Amino acid sequence: MNKNYITLGEFIINNQSDFKYSSGELSRLINSIRLAAKTVNHEINKAGLVDILGAAGDTNVQGEDQQKLDVYANDVFKSALINREIVCGITSEEEDDFITIEGKYNAHDNKYVVLIDPLDGSSNIDVNESVGTIFSIYRRTTPPGMPVKKEDFLQKGNEQVAAGYIVYGTSTMLVYTTGNGVNGFTLNPAIGSFYLSHPNMKFPENGNIFSLNQGNYAHFPQGVKDYIKYCQEEKDDRPYAYRYIGSMVSDFHRNMIKGGIYIYPTSSNAPNGKLRLLYECNPIAFLTEQAGGKASDGFKRIMDIQPSELHERAPIFCGSTKMVEKAEFFMQKNKG
Ligand code: AHG
Ligand code: MN
Ligand code: MN
Secondary structure: OOOOOOEHHHHHHHHHHHOOOOOOHHHHHHHHHHHHHHHHHHHHHOHHHOOOOOEEEEEOOOOOEEEHHHHHHHHHHHHHHHHOOOOOEEEEOOOOOOEEOOOOOOHHHOOEEEEEEEEEOHHHHHHOOOEEEEEEEEEOOOOOOOOOOHHHOOOOHHHOOEEEEEEEOOOEEEEEEOOOOEEEEEEEOOOOEEEEEEOOOOOOOOOOEEEOOHHHHHHOOHHHHHHHHHHHOOOOOOOOEEOOOOOHHHHHHHHHHHOOEEEEOOEOOEOOOOOEHHHHHHHHHHHHHHOOOEEEOOOOEHHHOOOOOOOOEOOEEEEOHHHHHHHHHHHHHOOO
16 A cells, blocks of 8 residues: 555544634544444445344334344444544434433533434445445534534534545545545555545536436426436537436445536425435535535525424535536526
8 A cells, every 4th residue: 555645543633723613522523433434334344244134124204214234324323422422412314303412521511413324325235235324513503511402403504514424335435524625535444444545526527427316207397307308418528427326425426536416306206305404415515515516406505505304305416516507507497
């Protein structure tokens, strides 16, 4: 390995002072996410060999079947954050309500709340496709010293202080931002350390990959149908390549590196789309913008939406700026 690669641990320490509220607390928080990521990665890598594939036999609050690995990943990230008492609250796609951290070290004094999608694309796990974890971090808005309240979690995306994801793919990567660009770290499994392999990640301004579930075509708004037609036309640099894994993290990661657009729109049977604003759309939108791309709900900026519910859903169009602008053009044109 190139001896110049720095580790994630070194990177966190070196960049701590760039962070406007620098106190070491956020660094410790990202460190515990790093640890949980390694634990989940270890379990995913041997998933076919242990009894962890398949459904857990339960549904989450949103009525979706929980996979055993959804539950496992949720437990690992929760305990990494709870045991170290470095946050004051957590909310997760797999939990009915937010969790207040109480403990012997005055956890109520902590400043940060974490919002997670512990396992993204979990329907891919049984077939050895890549999956991910998404996290989003905010400063609480209620005063420290007392239990967190729901309003601490219901903040606009533009209030995020950090966000990122882990992609458990052909290699495992942790990609995150604290508002100073996006950096990607690859896990060396032999050593158990993440190394800075993708510094300052940027979306190409334009791209030639479009990603959405075309199986839902009949239910899509006309603007999305027209944009699909545009992507498929033989003109200029088109037709574009169509790529869809069904794990937002994986689709997003590829598009950020190669240039592309990821869309999960509204549809006649899902009027607010499918993806969760707090656990999926906002962190991905923050990363998109920090990587020079654009993230919108088809009409306006994702990070300007005021959430009103923990599990609220939103449509998302994110990726290379020119592609998102073109998709927005078709949405606007067909606005009814
Ligand atoms: P999750 O596994 O956390 O529920 O998220 C799955 C999401 C997203 O990752 C993916 O892009 C999308 O659902 C796939 O949905 P479709 O199967 O409807 O395409
Ligand atoms: Mn997800
Ligand atoms: Mn999930």
